[in-house]
Amino acid sequence: xxxxxxxxTAPYGPYIRDKDFFWxxxxxxxxxxxxxxxxxxxxxxxMTGSIKETRAKIKEWRRQGxxxxxxxxxxxxxxxxxxxxxxxxxxxxxxxxxxxxxxxQFGANEDLSTYPRDIxxxxxxxEAAGADLVFYPAVEEMYxxxxxxxxxxxxxxxxxxxxxxxxxxxxxxxxxxxxxxxxSPDRAYFGQKDAQQLAVIRRMARDLDLDIEIVGCPxxxxxxxxxxxxxNTYLSEMERKAALILSKAVLAGEKMIADGERxxxxxxxxxxxxxxxEPLAKIDYVELTDADSxxxxxxxxxxxxxxxxxxxxxxxxxxxxIVEA
Ligand code: AMP
Numbered sequence: 001x002x003x004x005x006x007x008x009t010a011p012y013g014p015y016i017r018d019k020d021f022f023w024x025x026x027x028x029x030x031x032x033x034x035x036x037x038x039x040x041x042x043x044x045x046x047m048t049g050s051i052k053e054t055r056a057k058i059k060e061w062r063r064q065g066x067x068x069x070x071x072x073x074x075x076x077x078x079x080x081x082x083x084x085x086x087x088x089x090x091x092x093x094x095x096x097x098x099x100x101x102x103x104x105q106f107g108a109n110e111d112l113s114t115y116p117r118d119i120x121x122x123x124x125x126x127e128a129a130g131a132d133l134v135f136y137p138a139v140e141e142m143y144x145x146x147x148x149x150x151x152x153x154x155x156x157x158x159x160x161x162x163x164x165x166x167x168x169x170x171x172x173x174x175x176x177x178x179x180x181x182x183x184s185p186d187r188a189y190f191g192q193k194d195a196q197q198l199a200v201i202r203r204m205a206r207d208l209d210l211d212i213e214i215v216g217c218p219x220x221x222x223x224x225x226x227x228x229x230x231x232n233t234y235l236s237e238m239e240r241k242a243a244l245i246l247s248k249a250v251l252a253g254e255k256m257i258a259d260g261e262r263x264x265x266x267x268x269x270x271x272x273x274x275x276x277x278e279p280l281a282k283i284d285y286v287e288l289t290d291a292d293s294x295x296x297x298x299x300x301x302x303x304x305x306x307x308x309x310x311x312x313x314x315x316x317x318x319x320x321x322i323v324e325a
Contacts, residue, residue: 045127047134051142051182054096054135058183066093070185072176075099075136076116076230077125080220084189085129087217096183097126099136104143104150105171116233135182142178150174156203156294160196160307161318164284169200176201180212187213193220193227195305195320199294219320221247227319234315242280243312246319249274249286253306254321262300262325264288275310284309284316291322300325 024033048054061068069092071084077099088095099122106112119136126134151173162169180188190198202214220228225247226240235243249271256267272286289296291303300323307320 043130045123045131045134047123047136049135049137049141051137054133054182057133058096061094067186068092068183069095070179070183070188071095071097071131072179072188072190073097073099074101074115074230075122076118076233077122078220078228078230080191080193080228082125082129083220084191084217085126085131087215088187088189089130091215092185092187094132095130096133096135096185097131098179098183099126099134100142100175102142102171102175103139104174105168107165107167110165111231111234114234116230135179142175151177151204153200153204157196157200159289159294159296160285160287161309162196162200162294164309169197172197173200173204177204177208177210180210185212187215189215189217191217191219192320192322193229194318195291195307195322196294199292199305202292225251227317229317231315231317235312239280239312239315242278243315243317245275245278245281246308246310246317249308250306250319250321253288254323257300257304257306257323257325264297264300267300267306271306271308275308280312282311284311 024031026032046057048057058068069088071081071088073081073084081097085095085097099119101112101115101117103112106115122136123134150170153169153173157169176188188201190201192198198214198216204210205212205214222228222232224244226232226243227247232240232243252274253267253271256270261267268286268288272283275281275283275286286308287296287306288300289305289307291305294305297304303322303324305320305322307318309316309318311317
């Protein structure tokens with residue numbers, strides 16, 4: 001037997017999706033085996049703003065028996081988003097990233113018109129992460145003029161951001177359910193950065209019997225601790241320094257619990273005092289809740305979420321930790 005190694009290289013594309021394989025030719029009683037090592041299939045990411053084209057692409061993948069992951073985003077992508085896409089690429093045959101600034105999740109006096117956008121940079125990040133399709137619809141593609149149907153959640157959306165932004169989760173759940181219907185993914189990826197959003201989506205998926213695995217992903221931070229966020233770009237140099245107070249407060253709360261504190265009000269008071277030490281910070285909320293039901297707690301027990309929302313100047317930032325106590 002003669003073994004010859006052949007390495008096949010695709011013209012571009014950093015991802016190996018097909019398995020290596022053996023191939024042989026027979027000449028009389030001699031077989032020559034070729035070990036074909038695939039360095040990568042021809043990989044080309046596509047972009048579309050059309051629901052119809054997205055559905056057609058997904059149908060084609062389904063016909064080939066491929067699994068599909070979805071990463072919903074509002075664009076202006078950073079390493080936090082990228083971590084979700086990379087995880088989705090590992091766990092699914094094909095990955096769709098939606099890139100849509102969803103108007104109905106913004107309140108009347110919020111930052112919809114100034115929300116940062118850069119579709120070219122987003123395209124590059126998605127391609128580098130190995131996504132297969134970027135769905136970036138126009139507002140008119142997602143919402144007809146007389147759009148009239150919304151998803152309402154209760155309880156899990158009542159506290160924290162739901163209290164400060166009363167129509168926010170109605171907008172989030174409506175767009176996410178629409179995306180689920182457009183893409184019909186096997187798995188959908190959400191960051192713990194928006195811990196209440198993750199809990200609300202999980203509850204919606206459970207309550208409405210969606211056959212989609214909701215995958216939570218850890219918070220990605222800057223080297224100095226600030227949680228990465230598209231909204232960090234709003235911050236001036238001074239505000240950027242002041243914003244570090246969020247991760248300081250979150251770390252301190254987490255440590256206090258690790259050191260044995262079980263009185264929720266003591267942990268909240270400590271986090272609050274740290275936030276109040278920063279003159280540029282104006283607290284929206286500091287709370288400890290059950291991490292799944294998002295109900296306030298008095299005693300730290302089970303899976304607990306410690307969450308803060310703080311205005312630094314006019315920019316509202318959030319951060320959190322989850323502990324098992
Ligand atoms: P957004 O574009 O802000 O709506 O975020 C899209 C998804 O990315 C959400 O599931 C977020 O929770 C997630 N995400 C945003 N920032 C981070 C981060 N720093 N670490 C992990 N996930 C994040």
